[in-house]
Amino acid sequence: KPTLFTGGYNPEGAIKWIDEVEIIFEAMGCTEESKTTLGTYVLREEANVWWKNVKLRIGADGVVIV
Numbered sequence: 001k002p003t004l005f006t007g008g009y010n011p012e013g014a015i016k017w018i019d020e021v022e023i024i025f026e027a028m029g030c031t032e033e034s035k036t037t038l039g040t041y042v043l044r045e046e047a048n049v050w051w052k053n054v055k056l057r058i059g060a061d062g063v064v065i066v
Contacts (some may be wrong), residue, residue: 002038006048 002024005017021042025035043051 002042004042004044005047005048006044007048 003017005014010016021035021039024030025038028034028038030038040051
């Protein structure tokens with residue numbers, strides 16, 4: 001069960017969270033697409049708002065929309 005990530009200014013917490021989810025990704029044999037799906041599933045609060053804004057700026061193929 002991956003840890004939820006809420007965002008905010010906490011570089012050490014972010015690195016710890018990334019390390020934890022990367023262990024899970026490896027154990028599950030995740031594809032890059034699955035990593036994005038699972039990783040964004042556990043974003044909450046500020047981190048989820050950030051992700052929603054990122055999705056608005058990228059297209060369906062992952063190309064940045066200017």
